[in-house]
Amino acid sequence: MIFKKIFFFLIILLDYSSGSKILGIFPTFVRSHYYLANTLMNHLAEKGHRVTVISPFLDENPAKNNSYQNVVLTGLDDLKDTVNMFDYVNTNELLFIVLSIKKSLEMTELVLNHTNVQYLLQSNEKFDLVIMERFVNEAYVGFAEHFNCPYIVLSTFGTNPWINVLTGNPAPPSYIPNPSMPLSSKMNFWERQLNTLMYIYVHFLHNFYAFPGQKLLYEKYFNASTNFYDVLYRPSLVLLNSHPVTNQPVPYVPNMIDIGGFHIKPRRKISKDLQIFLDEAKEGVIYFSMGSFLKSTQQSPEKHEIFLKTFSKLKLKVLWKWESDRLANQSRNIRIEKWVLQQSVLEHPNVRLFITHGGLLSISEAVHSGIPMLVVPVFGDQKINSRHVADQGMGLWLEYHDVTESTLTKKINEILYNPIYLENVKLKSKIYNDRLVDPLDVATYWVEYVIRHKGAPHLRIEGVNLSWYKYFLIDVIITILMCVFIAFYLICIVLRTISSFYFKCKCEKVKLN
Incomplete structure (x- = not known):
């Protein structure tokens, strides 16, 4: 009997040691976002991976195999009581986006400067993978750089402009509305015009306000040798909480995976x-x-x-x-x-x-x-x-x-x-x-896939490495227009020369007569 117990203990130990060490970063004090992310992290822990989660909430019922560890952002949960979003109902959307970026920058620094986070960064911990929620908190990519491992982005509400730009995913404003605007995919001319202007506005804010601010925080708290933008544009995978029924069907590059509804569990007993x-x-x-x-x-x-x-x-x-x-x-x-x-x-x-x-x-x-x-x-x-x-x-x-x-x-x-x-x-x-595979199992498969294939760089498209003017073919369009202009100009010169020669000959002929 004692040998049987030892045998099973060794089997369990072998299974546990084969798991990977995964760091989850979900610092938002919105409990629904935490619940969504924690569903995935607990499932990974149950599969034998050793999971550490940074968040304002303490999971009081973690995976039962002792492979789940909390890094609690004490005090941040109280911030939600200082915010009343009903106050922003009539706020102009353009201003609301600016305010959101400003608050997100402040929140990002609060997290990075937190005692428990600093303790983790200064420890000798090692991780095989980082999973983070992405919402104007790009400085967190420094965790992946600090621990020298790949990272996965979890988007709690599907694809959006700040996710698409990081993967090179196409999102034409002609039929994909900005998430902050109540538009459908079937837009009329004026809606497409408005959506295009919002598309430009959001990209401008990201590139000249949000990203530079996050870059400063990245450099301040991580002392990383790798350039911020080099790390920012290399997520191994993006897990999207979306589905064609609840979200508009849109194109995805290979490292973007739909897992909408993965948090839904069998019905639980109510009071x-x-x-x-x-x-x-x-x-x-x-x-x-x-x-x-x-x-x-x-x-x-x-x-x-x-x-x-x-x-x-x-x-x-x-x-x-x-x-x-x-x-x-x-x-x-x-x-x-x-x-x-x-x-x-x-x-x-x-x-x-x-x-x-x-x-x-x-x-x-x-x-x-x-x-x-x-x-x-x-x-x-x-x-x-x-x-x-x-x-x-x-x-x-x-x-x-x-x-x-x-x-x-x-x-x-x-x-x-x-x-x-x-x-x-x-x-x-x-x-x-109607699913072939449970979305939570899909998410788990792809997380383990990234670990198995050392970040799975083969899934990333080349478009993410292109400058904006190359991505939108601005240099090509300008060159073509210049060629057309030069060709048109040369044709005009030739026609003018021929015309001038023709009239000159005609005048000389008249004089001779």
Whole structure:
């Protein structure tokens, strides 16, 4: 018996030692982003890899094989309570992008200067791979340089301008809208013009504001010998939380992989009281949540009153994610919960409508469960997500500043009593869930692929190494135009010479006569 135990111990030890050491960098204090990233990191740990995760959150239920380590950014989680994104609802998009870059630069330095991060950098730790979320935090590529290993980018909401530029991925503004703009792929002339101007504006900000700022932080905190831009433009892989149902189909270069919905797990058990509330809702349930970052309690009193009055007049029950113990003037059909196992609620057969802010995780879970949506976007990619939901017939959207009792009631009734929305989302749900391989297994395969093939440089296209004027063929176009101009100029000279000679001969002939 003792020999059998020793044998199994050696097998486990051999399996553990064969795993790679992976560093995950997910410093955002948006809990939904952390949850998404941590799903992947825990799965890698369960597969035998030794995982270290830098984030503001402590995973209290990590992989059970002791291969998961937290580096907690203490104090950063509290920053979310100082931000109210409802204050930015009416902020001009051009200004909002600038403010986002400014705040992201400050956040990046807070992370790099954190005591626990500095302790890790000064330790003798070694890693085989770095996985990081990319959102105006490009200085974090210094971790890959510091530990002399390849890195993978995890994009929590699909492809976007700051991801495409790092891989050389084509994203023509003629049919791919900027994520901050509520446009579809079928744009008219004026929308294409507006989208092109936004495309230029965003690239200008990245190249002359965001990237130079991140470069200074990279050089300040890593003392790396390799040029910042050389490291920046060499991600081995980009894992995209996207799918053609929840995101517009777009072209990808070989090192960009769709893994949309990889965070979705089998339905978990909810509290007994909530289960009874849902089971007894014979008329149906509307589930209302503004996500993990936005808080319903931070809405203006006017908007809060609109939602409250509208819900109180409905025959259906309403489950409202409300971040407080008390809701003033709460009607009998409304139940509040500070935190909800959202996916489990959406999968309940009595849930008929999901009113959401339009975060990609929420939309993915609604599509997975086949629940129609009313999207009320507030900032960022939520607007383009809401437009996509409406274009796909999976629901409707309503601008936050347009929310009134009348507009809200009209949209709710349209979705509830017009069967086309439920039919469409059920159809899209079948497509979304029709997978050859589970997306989490796809992500794991590609992570291990990069490790096996030493960064997999063969997947990167040459376009990422080209200067912008070469990539867009500006030098070629100028040369062609110059050649055309020179040819046209020479033709004009020849014609003028021939014309002059002709008239000269004609004049001499007249004189002779």
